[in-house]
Amino acid sequence: MDGQGPASSDDAPWLIVGAGALGQLFAASLAAFRPVILLGRHLAQPAIRLRKVDGTDVEIALARERLKDWIAKRGEYSVPALVVLATKSHDTQTALDALTPSLAPTTPLLLLQNGFQVQPRISEHWAGPVLCASTTEAAYRPMPEPKPKPKPKPEPEGDSHSDFHLSRPDVVHAAAGETWIGDLAGRHAALATVVADDLSQAGIAATACADIRLRLWHKLAINAVINPLTASHGVRNGELTRVEFRPRIEALISEIDRIMRAEGIKPPAAGWQALIDGVIEATAANRSSMLQDVLAGRPTERDAILWPLIDAGLRHELATPALTALYRATLA
Structure with missing residues (x-):
């Protein structure tokens, strides 16, 4: 049914x-x-x-x-x-x-x-x-x-909902x-x-x-790069375009690409790099949800976002040094 x-x-x-x-x-x-x-x-x-x-x-x-x-x-x-x-x-x-x-x-x-x-x-x-x-x-x-x-003020006139x-x-x-x-x-x-x-x-x-499984994995790839990097460095999404982040992003994408292939997940038509770069550009002014959690002192979704990729790497006997290092550097 x-x-x-x-x-x-x-x-x-x-x-x-x-x-x-x-x-x-x-x-x-x-x-x-x-x-x-x-x-x-x-x-x-x-x-x-x-x-x-x-x-x-x-x-x-x-x-x-x-x-x-x-x-x-x-x-x-x-x-x-x-x-x-x-x-x-x-x-x-x-x-x-x-x-x-x-x-x-x-x-x-x-x-x-x-x-x-x-x-x-x-x-x-x-x-x-x-x-x-x-x-x-x-x-x-x-x-x-x-x-x-508090400062003493005269009672405002007019609509009580003016503020x-x-x-x-x-x-x-x-x-x-x-x-x-x-x-x-x-x-x-x-x-x-x-x-x-x-x-x-x-x-x-x-x-x-x-194809919701495919779409969830694609979003996972985006989040696995943007969320932990912005949270661990305390920056908005657009700051990831700075030259010092490029080697780390490329290393993460290389590992993600190998994991996705092993999982049978097709890459986006333009490739992983273009997908992630496009999201960083489109959301440049945003604070990622993980950065918001860090700033508010809340637990992060580190395990939900990074561990599925690391776990898949272990199952397929793929090395994930960049993802593992980012996992360790990110607050739980």
């Missing part, structure tokens, strides 16, 4: 687990078109302040709960049509394990994680359909600003991208189409695909 029915129900909510940048972006975008519940670690107001790509701010009302509270009050909510796991890769299995007793065994899942670590494992063990997404949507949560010393656009947003949609959706076994094409159509209607350009 493909599982199209539940996810296409208009009145059943999508449960989005993980209130990071991507989880908030997806929740805020979808909330105008279908019921959404956003689950996170902390208590939050039932709204998201989103700064759109054009720089305007909007406040979107939607249901928000702590994960543990939703589990405790499970009977008060409708059965979710789809569970979107938007946590960091190292938190995904723990979040799913906590949710599992409260979900029907065949509930469809959509995985938004970086890397290629949790996707095969969950796809193999979850009884229901498991979709994977590869997305180039760019979003971030602004760093908290130091609180200025709306001066307030710090919860999430910034830095750049629109593309999202590809499919399942690793190729059994749920109709469900992938339904989910992609719903996302596209909500303003997140999405397409169902039959």
Whole structure:
């Protein structure tokens, strides 16, 4: 059974687990078109302040709960049509394990994680359909600003919301991208189409695909170069065009190319170097997600992004000195 029915129900909510940048972006975008519940670690107001790509701010009302509270009050909510796991890769299995007793065994899942670590494992063990997404949507949560010393001011006149656009947003949609959706076994094409159509209607350009494994590996190659280098050196993506980074990038790409060939992953038409250089150029002003994690003092996705390549190198008896050195130099 493909599982199209539940996810296409208009009145059943999508449960989005993980209130990071991507989880908030997806929740805020979808909330105008279908019921959404956003689950996170902390208590939050039932709204998201989103700064759109054009720089305007909007406040979107939607249901928000702590994960543990939703589990405790499970009977008060409708059965979710789809569970979107938007946590960091190292938190995904723990979040799913906590949710599992409260979900029907065949509930469809959509995985938004970086890397290629949790996707095969969950796809193999979850009884229901498991979709994977590869997305180039760019979003971030602004760093908290130091609180200025209070100064006495006269009460402002006029609209009480006059300072709306001066307030710090919860999430910034830095750049629109593309999202590809499919399942690793190729059994749920109709469900992938339904989910992609719903996302596209909500303003997140999405397409169902039959080659999601290929797309996840291609994104893994990009992330394995950009994320750890920017995080370990504390630079934005565009700084990787500096001449001192070129030998390291070329060494990483050489190892990645050999690993991909051994895994049976076709290279992009223009080659790995052109693909990665193009992303660095297109995202020059961005801080990578791993750099954002380092700056915020959060655990990084080092294992999810670098270890699948190193592990594949070990399985195929390929030397990976550049990848291994980068793994050791990157904060966990």
